[in-house]
Amino acid sequence: MKIKAFMGAVATALGVVAMAASASAQSKTKVGFVYVGPIGDHGWSYQHHQALLAVKKELGDKVETTHVENVPEGPDAERVIDQLASQGHSIIFTTSFGFMNPTIKVAQKYPKVKFEHISGYKRADNVATANIRYYEGRYIAGILAAKASKTGTIGYIASFPIPEVVMGINAAYLGAKSVNPNVKFKIIWVSTWFDPGKEADAAKALADQGADVLFQHTDSPAAPKFAEERKIFAIGQASDMKSFAPNAILTSLVNNWSDYYIARVKAAMDGTWKSDDTWAGLDKGMLKIAEFGPGVSAEARALATAARDKIAKGELHPFTGPLKKQDGTEFLKAGEKISDAALSGMNFYVQGIEGALPK
Amino acid sequence: MDLAFAIVAGLIVAATPLVFAALGELVVEKSGVLNLGVEGMMIIGAIAGFAAKLAFDSYVLGFAAAMMAGAAMAGLFGVLVLFFLSNQVATGLALTLFGLGVSALVGQGYSGKTAGAFPRLDGVGLPGLDVICLIAIGLAFGVAWWLGKTRSGLILRAVGENHDAAHAIGYPVRLVRFLALLFGGAMAGAGGAYLSLVQTPFWAEKMTAGRGWIALALVVFAAWMPLRVLAGALLFGGITILQLHSQAFGLKIDAQLLSMLPYLATIAVLVAISREGAGRRRVQPQSLGKPFYAAT
Numbered sequence: 001m002k003i004k005a006f007m008g009a010v011a012t013a014l015g016v017v018a019m020a021a022s023a024s025a026q027s028k029t030k031v032g033f034v035y036v037g038p039i040g041d042h043g044w045s046y047q048h049h050q051a052l053l054a055v056k057k058e059l060g061d062k063v064e065t066t067h068v069e070n071v072p073e074g075p076d077a078e079r080v081i082d083q084l085a086s087q088g089h090s091i092i093f094t095t096s097f098g099f100m101n102p103t104i105k106v107a108q109k110y111p112k113v114k115f116e117h118i119s120g121y122k123r124a125d126n127v128a129t130a131n132i133r134y135y136e137g138r139y140i141a142g143i144l145a146a147k148a149s150k151t152g153t154i155g156y157i158a159s160f161p162i163p164e165v166v167m168g169i170n171a172a173y174l175g176a177k178s179v180n181p182n183v184k185f186k187i188i189w190v191s192t193w194f195d196p197g198k199e200a201d202a203a204k205a206l207a208d209q210g211a212d213v214l215f216q217h218t219d220s221p222a223a224p225k226f227a228e229e230r231k232i233f234a235i236g237q238a239s240d241m242k243s244f245a246p247n248a249i250l251t252s253l254v255n256n257w258s259d260y261y262i263a264r265v266k267a268a269m270d271g272t273w274k275s276d277d278t279w280a281g282l283d284k285g286m287l288k289i290a291e292f293g294p295g296v297s298a299e300a301r302a303l304a305t306a307a308r309d310k311i312a313k314g315e316l317h318p319f320t321g322p323l324k325k326q327d328g329t330e331f332l333k334a335g336e337k338i339s340d341a342a343l344s345g346m347n348f349y350v351q352g353i354e355g356a357l358p359k
Numbered sequence: 360m361d362l363a364f365a366i367v368a369g370l371i372v373a374a375t376p377l378v379f380a381a382l383g384e385l386v387v388e389k390s391g392v393l394n395l396g397v398e399g400m401m402i403i404g405a406i407a408g409f410a411a412k413l414a415f416d417s418y419v420l421g422f423a424a425a426m427m428a429g430a431a432m433a434g435l436f437g438v439l440v441l442f443f444l445s446n447q448v449a450t451g452l453a454l455t456l457f458g459l460g461v462s463a464l465v466g467q468g469y470s471g472k473t474a475g476a477f478p479r480l481d482g483v484g485l486p487g488l489d490v491i492c493l494i495a496i497g498l499a500f501g502v503a504w505w506l507g508k509t510r511s512g513l514i515l516r517a518v519g520e521n522h523d524a525a526h527a528i529g530y531p532v533r534l535v536r537f538l539a540l541l542f543g544g545a546m547a548g549a550g551g552a553y554l555s556l557v558q559t560p561f562w563a564e565k566m567t568a569g570r571g572w573i574a575l576a577l578v579v580f581a582a583w584m585p586l587r588v589l590a591g592a593l594l595f596g597g598i599t600i601l602q603l604h605s606q607a608f609g610l611k612i613d614a615q616l617l618s619m620l621p622y623l624a625t626i627a628v629l630v631a632i633s634r635e636g637a638g639r640r641r642v643q644p645q646s647l648g649k650p651f652y653a654a655t
Contacts, residue, residue, distance in 0.1 A: 038463065038564055040466075040467055040470040040471075040564065041470070041563075041564070042470055042471050155607070186607040186609070187606065187607075188603050188606045188607055189606060190603075192568070194563075194565070194568070195566075195568040196554075196559045196561070196563050196566045196568070197373070197376070197554055197558055197559060197566065197567075197568060197570070198568070198599065200558055200559050201369060201372075201373050201599060201600060201603055202603050204365075204369050204372075204487075205366075205369060205600065205603040205604045205607050206607055208362055208365035208366065208369065208604075209362065209604065209607045209608070211607075220559075220563050220566075221561060221563075222559050222561070225473060225559060225560065225561055228476075229476045243471060243473075244471070244473055244561065354609045355606070355609040
């Protein structure tokens with residue numbers, strides 16, 4: 001832990017130097033971005049950086065952007081955010097759940113600076129929150145997976161049992177079940193967001209036990225890569241992972257922050273910015289379903305596209321009753337749609353998923 | 360494929376990077392030097408091997424580059440520790456941080472690329488295994504034989520047990536230690552390259568994810584015996600793989616508990632060997648971590 005903290009401090013120090021170097025023009029609106037990982041992770045932070053580039057492209061000379069990557073969640077984050085705020089950035093995007101408390105703390109010190117925190121739930125007059133309805137994409141990917149699977153067994157590599165991940169598993173299962181009522185899910189919790197070696201081991205264990213489509217809620221492309229070698233299928237996470245596994249990838253669920261970031265920066269510039277909570281998905285294009293791979297049949301393509309369009313229009317919600325929990329108790333009556341509050345606290349498997357959810 | 364065999368194959372694959380790195384560190388510690396930079400040397404090996412494989416399209420050159428890069432890191436450590444007498448613990452930690460940083464810098468252009476699938480031994484009745492795993496297993500026996508049965512192995516142990524006595528008899532203490540460090544670095548580099556070229560196979564920042572530290576714990580766990588390193592690595596790797604399989608079977612075992620086991624086992628062994636006073640003297644190289652001042 002000490003070593004991690006020290007490395008964090010070094011990374012932060014380097015980041016601060018980079019920031020100082022880029023501070024120049026006055027009249028432009030300064031926009032700051034704080035990333036938890038390296039831009040080169042080809043996943044979470046990479047997608048946020050794509051949004052930064054989109055903001056630059058859209059607003060050109062009117063904005064000046066600063067980004068700090070590899071910021072550890074913890075005390076260092078507060079220092080980095082504080083530094084950005086004190087340097088005259090008018091709007092700052094903090095893009096990881098663990099930046100929530102540091103963001104709120106710094107926001108109290110700088111009431112005129114606007115903050116956008118991603119994936120958290122604490123807001124203030126100058127702190128807005130936003131997140132993506134990833135589960136919508138997992139429902140669609142579930143349809144593709146069940147249609148592509150010959151064994152009827154889907155493997156799922158999960159990170160930590162938080163609601164975000166649990167709702168993803170449930171949504172994927174419901175999607176798969178909608179086209180194959182007998183589909184089976186095998187789930188492995190690897191207790192990490194990022195350990196390519198362990199993710200590859202988990203992928204192998206799932207395949208050895210008969211899974212022929214792999215889902216993941218971890219960040220490295222190890223599972224798709226393994227699927228390619230084993231000639232089975234996989235679903236890509238966060239960004240388009242087709243380059244790693246051109247034959248194996250059925251589709252990737254791509255996070256698209258660009259439109260949201262552009263809209264928020266514009267609002268900050270013309271004074272219409274307000275603190276609020278955005279939780280959008282396919283409807284606003286914040287979640288995109290990447291182009292389908294060669295393993296998707298024409299029938300699967302039609303089913304998935306139809307589901308995608310229905311979800312985007314609000315005609316279909318993956319969590320629509322009657323639905324039971326794993327233990328058989330009903331949590332949604334026939335026709336009832338789950339509330340956002342219930343969804344964001346989800347801590348149980350739906351009926352049909354085997355195995356116990358770790359605490 | 361037979362599931363039992365698949366599990367065993369998975370276990371050996373998971374253990375291989377640990378076997379390489381821990382055997383290298385064992386030889387280093389047997390010579391009396393503690394190098395905590397294993398994680399750093401592994402990650403440098405991972406990126407160097409990956410880059411060389413992409414550049415020359417050869418696994419042999421990939422592994423060679425990884426071993427040279429790991430040895431270069433160890434050489435740097437050796438110069439600082441043996442000739443400038445810097446603190447071994449601090450220098451080793453610095454080597455790890457340095458390795459993680461440099462590998463991230465060098466690796467920037469390599470994330471998202473892929474090395475292709477490493478040939479497996481499916482054709483000769485060993486599905487899921489590869490020639491490198493077999494080399495790792497053979498290496499454990501080789502190191503055990505060399506340390507125990509050869510004159511040069513005896514000299515290395517003498518240097519690690521009592522460097523003043525070894526020096527008095529006329530053995531080149533610093534040279535022996537430097538060579539041991541180079542071997543340790545090369546092995547750590549090979550372990551890293553196995554991860555980036557065979558097991559995953561791609562490059563990602565921080566992809567060793569703590570395996571260097573497990574290798575260090577393994578050396579203590581194995582009480583500085585090469586064959587026990589092999590057994591320990593299979594056990595540590597085995598715990599991970601069995602844990603994954605038991606979950607996929609739907610058995611209810613706490614993943615966190617199983618992930619903790621290797622470390623608990625190491626602590627237990629540490630306590631055990633520290634308690635038996637005379638026994639401890641037998642297993643731990645007596646000059647381990649102590650600076651050597653060459654009397655001229």
